[in-house]
Amino acid sequence: MHYALPDVILQPLIKKALTEDLGRRGDVTSAAVISAQKEAQLHIVARESGVLCGIDLAKLTFKTMDSNIRFTAHIEDGAPLTPNTIIASIEGNAHAILSAERTALNFLTHLSGIATTTHEIQSSIAHTSTRLTCTRKTIPGLRDVQKYAVRTGGGRNHRMGLDDAILIKDNHIALSDGDIISTIQKAKAYAGHLIPVEVEVDTLEQLELVLKEGVSLVLLDNMAPDILKKAVLMCKGKAATEASGGITPQTAKDVAETGVDFMALGYLTHSARYLDIGLDYLK
Structure with missing residues (x-):
């Protein structure tokens, strides 16, 4: 609704x-x-x-x-x-x-x-349990209404802004004066119990490290469907999964069929x- x-x-x-x-x-x-x-x-x-x-x-x-x-x-x-x-x-x-x-x-x-x-893509993945979300790739000044349009079409919203949740990406790790584990530890200490922590990974080796430390959600970035399937299995019972990175209406079905919990498409707002x-x- x-x-x-x-x-x-x-x-x-x-x-x-x-x-x-x-x-x-x-x-x-x-x-x-x-x-x-x-x-x-x-x-x-x-x-x-x-x-x-x-x-x-x-x-x-x-x-x-x-x-x-x-x-x-x-x-x-x-x-x-x-x-x-x-x-x-x-x-x-x-x-x-x-x-x-x-x-x-x-x-x-x-x-x-x-x-x-949004409705067309959501319909194409309706046979899966994957939930479709948008991103922060919106037109400046129009984010509220663009994200409202995604909800109207049957999708979900990812972060509304930088204050919603902690999402650690590669540049955060590179500039945090530490490795991926110490960066996660800093984020968890800052967040307390109310702010979720998500970490972006682009290899299964990174994912293994992140899962050992423990986070709420992992962002599986630019992974091919066969690698995504392996990542989803690794995360079962440990963290929710989200696929992102260049997903289009043509590739959405294959991505959803890997079993990821969420699929984030900048396409919904920047290319509709x-x-x-x-x-x-x-x-």
Whole structure:
């Protein structure tokens, strides 16, 4: 189950995006060719199949532009889309609607693309017990909504930020003035009992050392499926496993079938397509 983000998180993103688009003079095209008093009704329409995400952002975008706009959502985030699905209807001042159009659609097309990609990959590994997660490879400023889109598509979130958990990677070990074991020991002493400790390994030899010391989770980085299977067996009953490193929709199934507990894909947020959604005037 996923939960909608509160308006207090969404409003700053919307205001910044609208300000960027309106510039110094506002929507000069609409001002030039459409009466300032003209009222209109338009509809947000899906042009391809997918999973909807971002309806609250779209609504708030239009309402921020003009609080008198009437926005009626016909479906909710997480709903399946097919071509010509009417997602929402918007009524009000034509200038305001057109001025907010691109910002609202940018949010909808981007987040629906992430939700759709997540749903497709999750469906491809549904026969396994592996759980799909995203990463911190997000667009600056949009992490909250991008990770919300992953949840909407049926995935899970990895760390929201650097303060969620300790994840020791190769550079941490290289700069910690010690070896992998002493680095883990420092991390565990710092974390206490409330912060989980995860360690990245890229060989079975490293993994053996880490398991002897004991951690909550091991990140199995850039391992081929045959090596991943061996790593999963080594970790049974000792630590949870997470595969990461260049996993794509084409390779996800093979990775999941190794038995890893989690599979982290930066692809979900940095390479997901935009879903084709438009604002149409239906006579």
